[in-house]
Amino acid sequence: MRGVVIPISMVPGNSVIHRISPLPKLLLAGCVLVLSFSTRNPAILGALIVLGMVMVSVANIWKPFLRVMAILFPILLTLITLQSIAPAFPRPWTPIVSMGPFTIYQEGIYSGVTMVERATSMTIFALAAIMTTHPSDLFASLQKIGMPYVLNFILTMTLQLIPILQKEFTTVLSAQKSRGLKGTGFAAVLPSMVPVFVGAIERVQQLSISLESRAFGSSGAKTSYRSVKVSWVDYLLMLLTTFGTCGLLYWIITDPSLDWSRTLIFAPWLAITLFTLATIGFLIFVIIAIRVVLRA
Amino acid sequence: MSGEKPILEIKDLTFTYAGAETPALKNINLQIFEGEYVALLGLNGSGKTTLQLCINAVIPHMIMGDMEGSVTVQDLDTAEYPTRELAKIVGVVFDNPEFQLSQMSVAEEIALGLENLGVAVEEMNPIIHEVLDIVGLSGLGDRSPFELSGGQQQRLSIAAALAMRPQILVMDEPTSNVDPIGKEEVFAVAAKLNRERKMTVIMAEHEVEVMAAYANRIIVMDHGEVILNGTPTEVFSQLDVLEKAGLRVPQVTEMAYRLEHDRSAHWNSVYPVTTEEAFQRIAPLFGGKHD
Known part of the structure; x- marks a missing residue:
């Protein structure tokens, strides 16, 4: 019985990304995770997102990818809404505009936007890895790296x-x-x-x-039917990923000018627009979700 | 067969499920020999499934209860060897095919047991090919088990059991969740394994006609006891005993019985159980050529 499809599953294809062994893909997803948590620079995070989109394009998985993002992105948008009025940032906060009991802070908008970027970049790479890998290969790889x-x-x-x-x-x-x-x-x-x-x-x-x-749980050595082949190209890719990540990390840690939280000033109109759009986006999502659930 | 060592020996087996008042099995004594095709007949709740679960040590290792007596499979006492250790001797197929499958593809489903036994990866593919060929699923190795039809799924369960090279194949109503064509497929595979590979088959079934044709021994259970144990002809000739146990006999046997009572035909209490047999014995009554 087909028909019921898990949204996050392999999308068959024969792109370069599909053909790469799962290990470099998993490594890249892991590296992006580390990178995006180690910086709050919107430009670097933006660059990661663009790189991720290039991967999605090459793998030709836009449709299923957007389907997942359509659910995820509105939820992420709440980060902007919540962060603007209660930033997860050391005080002092610089107020931009006040709307009744709420004040939108400069640090809040900055923090919200970077958090959304952070989550988006991680998600893109993770989805690209999962959607281009047969589940069995994915599990075989996980087993290979010690799961x-x-x-x-x-x-x-x-x-x-x-x-x-x-x-x-x-x-x-x-x-x-x-x-x-x-x-x-x-x-x-x-x-x-x-x-x-x-x-x-x-x-x-x-x-x-x-x-x-069928002898599940029996003592003695086990073997694994599915095995992942790792070629020199994969090793090269993993090496490149590791070096690239280390280089970027070094730059992020040593260059204080990458902290744009005080220099990237959001104009009041931009702050209000972002805040409103994020809130409306999320609310629309909630309304659609409720209607879908009620109709199901 | 006398003098030969039984492949399965059950001695004074009594089993009561935890929390149950009455025993599910009462004082069972059975000897089953290599290459036999044994059919277990009985109403639901007569103890067929319980008896089968005892054969590969699910009872007493996985299901709680009170067990007395002993079950010995190829000289291994099931009280000492858990199910997983008996997997190489006893293969099991249950009634619901979907509840037995768990993997992403047909090939992986079969490989699962081999992985657990630690079979080398190079040896797996030939085995997978062979068992898929035996059950008639060649070429479906990459399909998802959940995309197969009921009959195919059940044959896959058989293949998965076969891959571990068991000597005994225990099947618990393997066709009860399968459509008529699927039923035929499953019965045909079981019969082929028994005939060509001398596989010992122990099958619980309700299809008396099929069992009369394939099995060389019929065991009838009622309320946890073995009430009849013999060849199909011996067992199905005991119409009154079977009727008391709520069981049906093959239609041809029933007809022969009624012919004897209404038309005073004489079978000497040995009734035909298959259509072929019935024809051989009834045809002469109509005169004409026969041999």
Whole structure:
């Protein structure tokens, strides 16, 4: 049964990014994570985002990528709203404008914008890595870099169970509809929970017996069917990534002029516009989400 | 077969599930020999599943309860060896195919057991090919197990069990969640394994006609006890005992029985159990050529 698709899963393709072994991709995603948390410079974070978008373009995964971002970005926008009025920044704060009980601070806008950039850059690289890698290869790679077998297995199982539970949910909903119960809206979802979860528990029990019957958990050495091939190109890429990251980190740490929090001044109109747009964007998202849930 | 050592020996087995009042199995004594195709018949709740879970040590290692007596599989006492250690001897297929599958692809599903046994990666592909070929799923190695039909999924479960090279294949109502075509496929694979590879098959089923045709031993269970144990002809000829246990006999046996009572045909209490057999014995009554 197709039809139910996990939003974050592999998008088949044959781009350069698809063909690179998962290890350099995972490393790059990790490096970007480190980098984006070590700087608040909007230009560097912006550059990372652009680089990430180049990767998305090369891999040709814009559509699924934007689908995930459409959910994520409005949530991220709350950062701007909240940060502007309560910055996570050492005082003193410089007020830009006051609107009733709220004051928008310069540091707040700066902090909000950089946080959104930070989260976006991390997400882009992580998504690009996940969307261009077959899940099995991804797990094989994780295992290769030392993730415990059982933990890896739990992750694989979880990914498998999501579509199965969705399918079971649909079945239960249709069954209830056919007995004249309400088939849509939140009122229909609640009574379906019990049968779906009881079914899930039964499934897990049966599965554990099944797995045990196939020697799962037996003592002795295990082997792994899926293996990731790492070529010299991959090693080169990993080397480049590591060096690039180290270089950037060195620059970030040693160059104090990269802190633009006091120099990048937001004009009052820009601050208000950003604040309003972020708030409206988030509210629209919330309204759409509620409507979708109620109609489901 | 006398004198031969049984591959599975059950002695005075009594099992009560934790919290249950009455035992699910009462004083079971069975010997099963290599290469036998054993059909377990009985109503739901008669103890078929419980008995099968005892064979690969799920009872007493994974399901709690009170177990007396002993189950010995190839000289290994199940009380001492947990399920995972018996995986190389006993392969198990359960009734719901979807509840047995967990991997991203058919090939990985089969590889799972091999990985757990520590089989070298180079040896895996030939084994995967071989077992997929046996169950008739060649070429589907890259598909997701959840995209297969019920019959295919159940055959995949068989393949996954086979990959570990078991000597006994235990199947618990393997076709109860499968469509009619899928049923045929599963029965055909089990019969082929038994015939060509001398695999010992122990199958719980409700399809008496199929079991009469394939099995060489029928064990009938009722309320946790073995009430009949013999060849299909021996067992299905005991119509009254089966009826008391709430079980049906093959349609041809039923017809032969009624012919005897209404039309005074004489079978000497040995009734035909398959269509072929029935034809052989009924045809002469109509005269004409026969051999």
